[in-house]
Amino acid sequence: MTKLDLDWPHNFNEIPKEVFVRKDVYDTELQRIFHGEEWHPVCHESEIPERGDFKTFRLAGIPLLIARGDDGVVRAFFNACSHRGNQLETAPMGNKQEFECPYHRWLFSTRGDLVGCPNQREFVPGFNRSDYPLAQPRMESVYGVVFVTMSARTEPLLECLGSIVETLRELVGGDGRLKLLGYQKVRYNTNWKSYTDNDGYHAPLLHQAFNLLNWQGGKGRQFTSTKRGHIGFESELSVARGDTMLEDPSIIEFKGQDPSVGSRIVSLFPTFVATKHLDVINLRFATPIDHERVEVHYAYFAHADDDEEMVRHRLRQSSNLLGPSGLISMEDASIFHRIHIGNHTPGAAIFQKGVRDKEKIEDEFLQNDESGNLPRWEYYREIMGFERRAA
Incomplete structure (x- = not known):
């Protein structure tokens, strides 16, 4: 270094x-x-109170997508398609049942799971949708404040x-x-x-x-x-x-x-x-x-x-x-x-x-x-x- x-x-x-x-x-x-x-606060859970609510935020250039899943759980994702890295969501906030990448129409649930992608039969042999969820930074929360960190070594x-x-x-x-x-x-x-x-x-x-x-x-x-x-x-x-x-x-x-x-x-x-x-x-x-x-x-x-x-x-x-x-x-x-x-x-x-x-x-x-x-x-x-x- x-x-x-x-x-x-x-x-x-x-x-x-x-x-x-x-x-x-x-x-x-x-x-x-x-x-x-370091831990970085990026959201309060009350900003996304309903299932399907989301917020986007850029942390020193890194695009994030914070969403409340259909199970009521708040999760932080990297705001990038797991296929080719296209920015998934551009709105500052909103509500969606699914997140669709406009580039190749890969579709993700509010829990971050890949639930659909066109022409899958022509993909690499052995392709499995479960291997391609949205990537996530480490996340913890306290009193509703959502924190993320980019390192696995950060203390709790x-x-x-x-x-x-x-x-x-x-x-x-x-x-x-x-x-x-x-x-x-x-x-x-x-x-x-x-x-x-x-x-x-x-x-x-x-x-x-x-x-x-x-x-x-x-x-x-x-x-x-x-x-x-x-x-x-x-x-x-x-x-x-x-x-x-x-x-x-x-x-x-x-x-x-x-x-x-x-x-x-x-x-x-x-x-x-x-x-x-x-x-x-x-x-x-x-x-x-x-x-x-x-x-x-x-x-x-x-x-x-x-x-x-x-x-x-x-x-x-x-x-x-x-x-x-x-x-x-x-x-x-x-x-x-x-x-x-x-x-x-x-x-x-x-x-x-x-x-x-x-x-x-x-x-x-x-x-x-x-x-x-x-x-x-x-x-x-x-x-x-x-x-x-x-x-």
Whole structure:
């Protein structure tokens, strides 16, 4: 395996800017991270609630087809015909009783079995349809979130998630029984690592709506889970109605039961983010397009037990607060792009807030520290094989 030539700083709070902009680094990331030994969330089972429902998704270029079979089981397949590799399904989502390849009309069940193919009598001697199901990546799920990995060596999902799975459970309503409300999909002109490097430090400083609406976080904690650099946030909310700013202040009402932890975030290496702010339940499925672009699918949910009024409330908050153009997060797209431009300069990005020792990784962080991202960067450095510069 070719070793990349890159000078990684000695101090743990310094990240070389060139990892954000070099195509050879990105090509190696595809091999070692996205097509390697990591779990990647690609769907929530509530996105495909009925038998025959399906969703397509591309994971760093790999086309996937996630479907609920006629037996009610959710399965992930590679979105390619087992005959000659033609892309099987082009729609982003839908419902079908069978999947037919248009090239040679091979037909597959929703369980992935090959159930028909024309002119079979003229095939290779001994041909058997049972030998040609749709290929599948490894798949596991937790609280309805469907994960896939491209490696047989990846540790079991729960071992990789560690204690952060409890924050994820609370974030998805305590049991993962969700109902899809809809999507917003966007491409950001930035490297995927700039998108995922969002920190707790910037939130009250960049996002002016926090001040305009007098929506403030109280006490909270930021923590990592296992060596893989997953990050969790659990925060207290103190919410003002914002009567002087909004014609409809109901979009910042909090109807949840526990304001002491009214905000939760789970950020899983490499690209998945799940958030619950106020009553918004938002799962963000992200995938790199190339070394300069990342695509993010913002999926919004209600809980399966919500009444009609609560569903309308969650939908109103989802579309107005936290999407790519939401009141709270609209500045992110501009910052992601400007970070990417700035990273074409020499030197390192240097983390400051919450760093108490430049020569080691901390394991405790305050809610608004940026140092909580550093364990993730250390895991990334190790995977990529970059050697830290000597003191």
